[in-house]
Amino acid sequence: LAKTTQPISMDSYEGQEVNITCSHNNIATNDYITWYQQFPSQGPRFIIQGYKTKVTNEVASLFIPADRKSSTLSLPRVSLSDTAVYYCLAQTGFQKLVFGTGTRLLVSP
Amino acid sequence: KAGVTQTPRYLIKTRGQQVTLSCSPISGHRSVSWYQQTPGQGLQFLFEYFSETQRNKGNFPGRFSGRQFSNSRSEMNVSTLELGDSALYLCASILLGGRKETQYFGPGTRLLVL
Numbered sequence: 001l002a003k004t005t006q007p008i009s010m011d012s013y014e015g016q017e018v019n020i021t022c023s024h025n026n027i028a029t030n031d032y033i034t035w036y037q038q039f040p041s042q043g044p045r046f047i048i049q050g051y052k053t054k055v056t057n058e059v060a061s062l063f064i065p066a067d068r069k070s071s072t073l074s075l076p077r078v079s080l081s082d083t084a085v086y087y088c089l090a091q092t093g094f095q096k097l098v099f100g101t102g103t104r105l106l107v108s109p
Numbered sequence: 110k111a112g113v114t115q116t117p118r119y120l121i122k123t124r125g126q127q128v129t130l131s132c133s134p135i136s137g138h139r140s141v142s143w144y145q146q147t148p149g150q151g152l153q154f155l156f157e158y159f160s161e162t163q164r165n166k167g168n169f170p171g172r173f174s175g176r177q178f179s180n181s182r183s184e185m186n187v188s189t190l191e192l193g194d195s196a197l198y199l200c201a202s203i204l205l206g207g208r209k210e211t212q213y214f215g216p217g218t219r220l221l222v223l
Contacts, residue, residue: 032209043113043199043214044152051209087152091210099144099152 004090004100011106018075020103022088025069033064033071034089037082038102044087048073083107111136113202113215121221127188130218132200134181140164140203141183142212143175147196157203158183187220195222 005023012018022033032051036044048060055062061074075082088100114133122128134141142165143155154167158177175185187194197219201212 030208034211036214041197041217041219043201043217046211046213049209049211089212098154101151 004088004098006086006088006100006103008101009104009106011108012078013108014079015077018078018082018105018107020073020075020086020088020105021070022073022090022100023070024088024090024100027068027090027092029068031068032091033062034091035060035062035073036087036089038085038087047086078105078107080107080109113200113213115198115200115215115218117218118216119219119221121223122190123223124190124192126190127186128190128220129184129186130198130200130220132183132185132202132215134183134200134202135204135213138202138204138213139181140205140210141177141181142201142203143183143185144199144201145169145196146199146217152199155185155198159203159205190222192222195220 030051032049034049035047037047038044048057048062050062053064063072083106085102085104087102090098116131132141140159142157145153145155155169155173156163156175157165161177172188177183197217199217200215204211
């Protein structure tokens, strides 16, 4: 069962790049990592997903190093509206999906 | 496509009562999962259903149960409610693609047990 660990909180300023790292164990070569964004009293919103070295979409990038013991969500040029809790989710094959503890990102002007 | 629908959005119950929550997944998705979210415990997996069969189950007592219907809609039931069951209950509609699963969450049902 994959267990994930994230920093509890991070602070940033508008326009900066933010990198949030998730540490995980027992991740196989083709196990997926997914990142979600959650605002208060709402369901988590899908951001990005991947299992390879680097995945990029219109809002974020996901980096997974060769040892697959961690993954990093990169948010370019954050804005105030990016203030939220970010979760990484390690999918271990067809077993239970385990959420990380979540990282509370605060973006200031 | 319409997103995930959860009903009701808010619910107040008293200890000892039971409650049923409903989830309608995204059209075409045949799998749903349920999570409990509390400030102290974060997001905890309850169970996952695929084509009316429970595929995975988390570490919750038997008071928590669920089912999925032939139209993929799902319900979860909590019997003999306890104060600690107060939480945001989230349903996710799961897009399956080989080994990849992508969960799309609904807005949640906020349950308050008094």
